[in-house]
Amino acid sequence: VRHTNIVIVGGFGDLAKKYLWSGALNLFVNNHNENATISFYGAARVSVEDGTKILHNILESVQCETKDNSCMKLRPAFLARSHYVLLKTKDHYQAFCGTLYSLSIESSVSMRNIFYLSVPSSSYEDVAKLIKENCNFSSTQIVLEKPFGLDKSSAVKQVNNIGKFFVSDEVWRVDHYLAKSVTKQILKFREVNRGELEKLLNNQYVDRVEVVMKERIGVSGRVDFYDQTGVIRDVMQNHLTELLALVTMELPGNVSDSRAVEQSKLAVLHRVASVDSKAVVTGQYRKYLAEAKEELVNTNQSHMTPTFAAALLHIQKLRWQNVPLIIMSGKHMDERSSYVRILFREKDFCVSGCADGNSTFMKYPRQMVFQISHGSVPSAGILVSRSLFTPKWPSGMKDLPMTSKDSLIHGQSPGDFYYGVPVNDLPAYFTVMSDLYHNVRETFVTAERLLTLWDIWDQSVQSSSLVIPRLYKEYDASSLNFSVEGFKLEFIEKEIRVYLESGEMSKQSIIPPEFRNSTLHVTEINKLIQILCDDIFEIATEAIRERGNFHIAFSGGQTAVNFFEKLAKEYPQFPWQHTHIWQVDERCVPYSTTESNFFSLHEHLIKFVDIPYFNVHPMPVNLGGKTCDISSRADTVYENEIVSLISGLKYDFIVLGLGTDAHVASLFPNSIHLHDNERLVSYSSAPEGFQTQARMTVLPTLVNHAHNVGILVTGHNKHEILHAISELTMKNEKYPVTFIAPVNGTLVWYVDFNAWLGSTGNAD
Numbered sequence: 060v061r062h063t064n065i066v067i068v069g070g071f072g073d074l075a076k077k078y079l080w081s082g083a084l085n086l087f088v089n090n091h092n093e094n095a096t097i098s099f100y101g102a103a104r105v106s107v108e109d110g111t112k113i114l115h116n117i118l119e120s121v122q123c124e125t126k127d128n129s130c131m132k133l134r135p136a137f138l139a140r141s142h143y144v145l146l147k148t149k150d151h152y153q154a155f156c157g158t159l160y161s162l163s164i165e166s167s168v169s170m171r172n173i174f175y176l177s178v179p180s181s182s183y184e185d186v187a188k189l190i191k192e193n194c195n196f197s198s199t200q201i202v203l204e205k206p207f208g209l210d211k212s213s214a215v216k217q218v219n220n221i222g223k224f225f226v227s228d229e230v231w232r233v234d235h236y237l238a239k240s241v242t243k244q245i246l247k248f249r250e251v252n253r254g255e256l257e258k259l260l261n262n263q264y265v266d267r268v269e270v271v272m273k274e275r276i277g278v279s280g281r282v283d284f285y286d287q288t289g290v291i292r293d294v295m296q297n298h299l300t301e302l303l304a305l306v307t308m309e310l311p312g313n314v315s316d317s318r319a320v321e322q323s324k325l326a327v328l329h330r331v332a333s334v335d336s337k338a339v340v341t342g343q344y345r346k347y348l349a350e351a352k353e354e355l356v357n358t359n360q361s362h363m364t365p366t367f368a369a370a371l372l373h374i375q376k377l378r379w380q381n382v383p384l385i386i387m388s389g390k391h392m393d394e395r396s397s398y399v400r401i402l403f404r405e406k407d408f409c410v411s412g413c414a415d416g417n418s419t420f421m422k423y424p425r426q427m428v429f430q431i432s433h434g435s436v437p438s439a440g441i442l443v444s445r446s447l448f449t450p451k452w453p454s455g456m457k458d459l460p461m462t463s464k465d466s467l468i469h470g471q472s473p474g475d476f477y478y479g480v481p482v483n484d485l486p487a488y489f490t491v492m493s494d495l496y497h498n499v500r501e502t503f504v505t506a507e508r509l510l511t512l513w514d515i516w517d518q519s520v521q522s523s524s525l526v527i528p529r530l531y532k533e534y535d536a537s538s539l540n541f542s543v544e545g546f547k548l549e550f551i552e553k554e555i556r557v558y559l560e561s562g563e564m565s566k567q568s569i570i571p572p573e574f575r576n577s578t579l580h581v582t583e584i585n586k587l588i589q590i591l592c593d594d595i596f597e598i599a600t601e602a603i604r605e606r607g608n609f610h611i612a613f614s615g616g617q618t619a620v621n622f623f624e625k626l627a628k629e630y631p632q633f634p635w636q637h638t639h640i641w642q643v644d645e646r647c648v649p650y651s652t653t654e655s656n657f658f659s660l661h662e663h664l665i666k667f668v669d670i671p672y673f674n675v676h677p678m679p680v681n682l683g684g685k686t687c688d689i690s691s692r693a694d695t696v697y698e699n700e701i702v703s704l705i706s707g708l709k710y711d712f713i714v715l716g717l718g719t720d721a722h723v724a725s726l727f728p729n730s731i732h733l734h735d736n737e738r739l740v741s742y743s744s745a746p747e748g749f750q751t752q753a754r755m756t757v758l759p760t761l762v763n764h765a766h767n768v769g770i771l772v773t774g775h776n777k778h779e780i781l782h783a784i785s786e787l788t789m790k791n792e793k794y795p796v797t798f799i800a801p802v803n804g805t806l807v808w809y810v811d812f813n814a815w816l817g818s819t820g821n822a823d
């Protein structure tokens with residue numbers, strides 16, 4: 060007869076309450092019999108009286124997973140064999156272990172003791188010492204939960220500290236991802252499909268490998284643990300790299316031989332290059348800092364803790380050379396899903412009958428997915444594209460056909476996959492407990508593997524702790540989309556941060572590639588003007604090559620002045636001889652006054668460039684010696700000039716500004732001219748408060764005919780209006796800029812940091 064004592068040190072902790080006691084019940088139900096008996100002890104540091112009550116309450120809530128008879132029948136016996144034990148001092152350990160020892164002698168059974176340390180890792184050494192020195196059993200297992208160090212050197216220290224008391228065979232480090240039902244099947248699946256699959260798993264066929272763990276939950280309630288850890292240490296260095304090893308390692312001759320499996324895993328992990336800082340991007344969900352402030356006393360470093368990270372790994376081995384291996388995980392993501400996805404290259408080309416979906420050629424990527432937690436798949440399982448090969452399922456799995464009606468899975472119709480699921484999808488901690496009991500080594504992490512995993516991640520945990528993670532919206536991390544560029548990972552959307560003079564960060568913002576469905580440039584003002592001038596120069600050169608001339612209309616106002624001189628002085632090759640300069644709007648004042656738009660156009664641009672006199676087209680606001688005399692119909696005169704000179708009424712480039720009230724040109728909120736589809740140019744008037752109310756302006760119809768329109772927005776006073784119009788999708792009279800939408804042309808927004816962020820400072 061053999062007896063096993065399982066002692067959960069820290070038996071009232073979160074892990075124990077959530078997982079360990081139900082794992083214990085399941086273990087008892089499936090293994091306890093008269094030849095192999097099991098007792099459980101929940102150990103803590105409170106009095107026997109209190110502890111007994113607490114344990115009783117915890118065990119009351121541990122119910123059978125299913126109402127299956129054997130569990131219901133055996134549950135009372137399990138409760139009777141579960142006891143509280145006070146383990147605080149040396150004497151407590153001595154007394155407890157002494158009792159266990161006497162019991163085994165009395166009943167002449169061989170005794171085995173498993174101490175599950177569900178306590179903070181900082182106590183491991185002390186507890187290990189107490190066990191070793193006071194419980195002199197011949198057979199003891201010490202079970203540890205992560206964190207196994209915060210980096211390589213602290214991991215080495217932890218290994219050595221435990222090693223002072225227990226030899227490596229006695230130390231069992233849990234990685235519960237190795238106990239997930241599908242993880243358990245990976246090698247078996249590879250084994251039964253060895254013939255078909257092994258020839259595909261290499262750089263000739265594999266396009267990339269993704270190891271992903273997305274969670275809906277955040278870390279509220281456990282920030283004290285998470286703040287120092289962050290996502291890389293929490294799940295990437297361990298769970299996800301272990302999964303990567305299982306799919307990339309050489310398949311040993313016998314996958315049940317745990318030594319061979321370990322050797323093979325180590326061999327591949329040794330070849331994973333250390334993760335470089337350029338190969339990592341990190342993020343933090345927006346509420347994290349507030350949560351940290353609620354739960355921690357010191358939050359000085361909390362803004363640096365990543366709750367999301369993606370990393371690009373490479374294996375320096377011929378088999379996997381140049382295959383990007385992407386490991387990614389995040390909290391508060393759009394879904395809960397973890398998987399290893401292998402995407403295969405498409406080598407064949409379909410010529411006929413390709414569109415009907417029945418072709419053996421794929422419209423979609425060919426892929427194989429080990430779905431560890433279910434996500435959009437009905438349940439955890441293995442998916443294989445039908446066009447890849449027909450898989451066999453290992454004995455612990457069964458086929459589960461999916462219908463094509465369900466929504467897409469990994470971009471593919473469910474019916475396009477072979478789908479197999481574990482026969483028994485057990486909770487991971489049921490398997491942890493059971494594998495501990497049955498000495499199934501490969502569910503646990505050896506010290507050598509642990510340190511090898513740290514070799515891969517050590518550099519990146521150090522360097523990523525120096526980079527401020529990008530903030531993302533809870534459940535919508537689209538701002539974190541990234542791309543793989545050679546050996547680098549980069550966010551697709553650019554980000555700006557603005558620092559105040561003091562060096563403090565004032566604002567952080569993601570710059571989307573588009574604003575109001577048009578191209579957006581956001582940068583510091585000098586760079587912005589450079590981009591605008593470059594664009595004008597390029598379009599001018601192109602227009603002249605195609606049509607012989609270039610027609611550009613400029614707005615007035617201070618914003619435009621900023622770039623006139625740059626264009627005039629820094630583009631000596633600008634084709635002014637073939638350029639026509641027009642005006643977008645003008646104030647009804649003499650050209651010689653500083654209020655006149657033409658005056659500033661002349662003073663800052665025209666007078667510096669060699670442009671033919673007859674290529675300059677000021678708005679005729681001074682016609683007939685009067686300014687904007689209605690009877691002179693100067694608007695019609697300008698219109699006629701446009702009609703006669705500009706082919707198809709299509710300006711090559713129109714530069715607009717944006718008012719704080721969203722006016723463009725001299726089209727103000729609620730102006731009747733916004734709806735004038737007949738005319739091209741008109742008199743207009745600015746609301747009270749504006750300098751010079753009487754104006755002349757081009758109308759939306761004309762602007763919307765242009766090949767290119769650029770809207771230049773600078774200064775922090777434009778921030779609010781940008782924000783107000785950002786979501787407007789329809790034309791809205793209150794916001795004249797919403798009437799600007801080139802019909803067959805291109806609209807580009809040129810926005811400076813101050814306007815984008817609404818603050819001044821230094822941005823990076």
Ligand SMILES: O=C1O[C@H](COP(=O)(O)O)[C@@H](O)[C@H](O)[C@H]1O
Pocket residue numbers: 274293294397432487
């Ligand atoms: O180890 C950990 O894993 C959990 C996720 O595990 P799952 O079994 O629910 O997928 C994660 O939430 C936690 O942060 C981490 O410490």
